[in-house]
Amino acid sequence: MNKINELFKSELQVINIGLESFKESLKNENIRVIQVDWRPPAVTDDRALDALNKLLGR
Amino acid sequence: MIDIDNANKEALNKLLSARPMLVGLDKAINIVPGMKKNMILHAGPPIDWERMCGPIRGAVIGALIYEGLADNEEEAKKLAASGEIEYSPCHHHNMVGPMAGIVSPSMPVYIVKNEEHGNTAYATMNEGLGQVLRMGAYSPKVIEHLKWMEEIMYPAMDKAIKKIGKVDLKNLIAQALHMGDELHNRNKGGTSLLIRILAPAMVITSVPDIAEAVLKFLDSNDHTFLNLSMPAAKASLDPARNVEGSTMVVVMARNGTDFGIQVSGLGDEWFTTPATVPPEALYFPGFTKEDANPDIGDSAIMETSGLGGFAIGASPAIVQFVGGTPQDGLNRTLSMYEITVGENNVYQVPYLNFRGTPTGIDIRKVLEKNVLPFIDTGIAHKEPGIGQVGAGLVDAPVEVFKKAVVKFAEKYS
Numbered sequence: 001m002n003k004i005n006e007l008f009k010s011e012l013q014v015i016n017i018g019l020e021s022f023k024e025s026l027k028n029e030n031i032r033v034i035q036v037d038w039r040p041p042a043v044t045d046d047r048a049l050d051a052l053n054k055l056l057g058r
Numbered sequence: 059m060i061d062i063d064n065a066n067k068e069a070l071n072k073l074l075s076a077r078p079m080l081v082g083l084d085k086a087i088n089i090v091p092g093m094k095k096n097m098i099l100h101a102g103p104p105i106d107w108e109r110m111c112g113p114i115r116g117a118v119i120g121a122l123i124y125e126g127l128a129d130n131e132e133e134a135k136k137l138a139a140s141g142e143i144e145y146s147p148c149h150h151h152n153m154v155g156p157m158a159g160i161v162s163p164s165m166p167v168y169i170v171k172n173e174e175h176g177n178t179a180y181a182t183m184n185e186g187l188g189q190v191l192r193m194g195a196y197s198p199k200v201i202e203h204l205k206w207m208e209e210i211m212y213p214a215m216d217k218a219i220k221k222i223g224k225v226d227l228k229n230l231i232a233q234a235l236h237m238g239d240e241l242h243n244r245n246k247g248g249t250s251l252l253i254r255i256l257a258p259a260m261v262i263t264s265v266p267d268i269a270e271a272v273l274k275f276l277d278s279n280d281h282t283f284l285n286l287s288m289p290a291a292k293a294s295l296d297p298a299r300n301v302e303g304s305t306m307v308v309v310m311a312r313n314g315t316d317f318g319i320q321v322s323g324l325g326d327e328w329f330t331t332p333a334t335v336p337p338e339a340l341y342f343p344g345f346t347k348e349d350a351n352p353d354i355g356d357s358a359i360m361e362t363s364g365l366g367g368f369a370i371g372a373s374p375a376i377v378q379f380v381g382g383t384p385q386d387g388l389n390r391t392l393s394m395y396e397i398t399v400g401e402n403n404v405y406q407v408p409y410l411n412f413r414g415t416p417t418g419i420d421i422r423k424v425l426e427k428n429v430l431p432f433i434d435t436g437i438a439h440k441e442p443g444i445g446q447v448g449a450g451l452v453d454a455p456v457e458v459f460k461k462a463v464v465k466f467a468e469k470y471s
Contacts, residue, residue: 037393042428048460051467055062055305055422 060470062422065303069322070399070418072301073363076294077173080225080286083183083216087163090151090180094163097144098122101159101356102313103328104147107139111314113194113351116442117158118143120196124204125162131196149309149320153180154292154356156284157192157438157446158314165204166212170227170289172297179293183207183215184285186278193438193445194351214272217263218256225255227290231365232404234283235415240373241287242357242366243434243449248283249276288356291363298322298418305466306399307419310362310431310454314354314438319458321421324465331457339437339450340380349447351440358433358454364402364417367432367451368394372407372415376434380451384409390432391416397423397431421466424459 014033016023026033043049086093093099098121100114110118119134122143128134137143148155155161167180185203189195219225230251237247253276260269276282299308304322311318318330333352341347360366370376371391374384391407394416401414419431430453437448 039428042425042430042456043460043463045460048425048464051464052422052425054467054471055463056426 060303062303062305065301065323066306066399066418066420069298069301069304069306069308072175072298073294073418074400074403075174076228076297078170078179078227078290078293079173080168080219080227081171082169082219083166083212084169085163086161086165086167086180086182089169090153090161090167092146092151094144096142097146097163099146099148099151099153099155099159099161100313101148101155101157101354102311103316103318103330104145104150105313105315106145107143109315111351111354112440112442113354113438114158114160114314116194116196116444117160117191118145119442120191120200120204121160121162121165123196124191124201125164134196147311147313148356149311151180152178152292152296154288154311154359155182155192156184156281156288156357157355157436158194159356160191164208166208166216168286168289170286170293171224172293175297177293177296179289179296181285181289181292183211184279184281184283186275187281187446189445192355193436194442195445196443210268211272211275214260214264214268215256218260221259221263222255225252227286228294228404230255230283231287231290232406234287235365235369235372235405236408238373238375239283240360240366240369240376240434242284242360243379243436244280244373244376245283245287246280248287249280252283252286253277284357287365288359291359291365292356295359295363300325303470305421305463307362307421307431310358310419310433311356312353312358314351317353317455317458319421319454319462321462321466324462324469327465329458329461329465331455331461334452334455336435336437336450336452338380338452339448341437341448342446345439345447349439349444351438353433353435353452354438355435357435361431361433362419364398364405364415367434368398368417369405369407369415370432370434371409379449380434393429394432396427396429421459421462425456425463430454430456
């Protein structure tokens, strides 16, 4: 818990993944933030996901 | 499991080492492999008359009238549906056709030889803008123009090219990218460079009236070079087919009904899904999205080879045409690096410090990153006989990549 408190006492530097509006809110508070351009894989059905994981060696 | 990364490197190297040269023209029936007197080639994956969209039907009607097999629209429709005409995709004949992509036996075609790998690709000459066969128009004016191209333009072009010997298309494409072309929707630079090469030869090999008429027509048509950038891409991609274990896309093509891809390690199989209307588009005055036919043409061979939408960062004029900024174009190009096997060693984007264009779509990356190949394209009217109504931007549909990945895992597991 102490460590978490220490973190929030130091200057926040944020890497945001996902919704870009989170980045905008932090930016408006003058917090250093960068956005990672990431989105979930395009496959949701099991068959295609299994196939993709196989081809990606996972 | 097979080493997919190595297989993709091999496929990409075959694409990048290609040296496509324009060496002349001939009539389709004389030179295109598998062409028959009763055959009509079309863009995209296989399709029969019943499922053909309006622009392809219009172009088939025009081609049958042009060939003298029908006297009018009614006769042509009857013949087209009779079963006497054999339809086949351009891609099955080492050929590519923009928009409807209709090729009939008498049509002259460019011959593009890949000097590195020894294969050849073909495409018809570009007819110009607006009411043209490739957009589904078939009025007497359209047929008359096609006849002029066959009887006057084709011999003049062939004689000039033979006089020059060969035209290095890779060199012209590389230069055109530095002149603001992305080689799909903008071919102004490439067309200008081609005319510079052809003109001095044509004024020697043709009588002045013909040389003047042909050069004027080439100059009046900003898409003259599209019908050379496309077979150059086709000739470059074909050697990358059938690399065992490669997930690299070797064809993306649309027939206005279906969107299809072929993948290097999966042979000649098409993976298809319904084509969609480009969501971002600019329509000519008097036309709207309601008039638009779904995505159509073999011209997505440009994106497949790392040009067109993939190189749109090199073409601010095209982004502006559809209402974007130069930065939008760069962002589009940058996102395509996420889904490609590598970067081009000759084709560059000047505004990215001459970085090579993103080249060789990997079906795995498309699904993993959820970034779809981006195509900038012309739009035809959905009814036969009308022609082009605009131009726009469209993403390749995700379904074809899902189908291909499933098949790939089945084949290689």
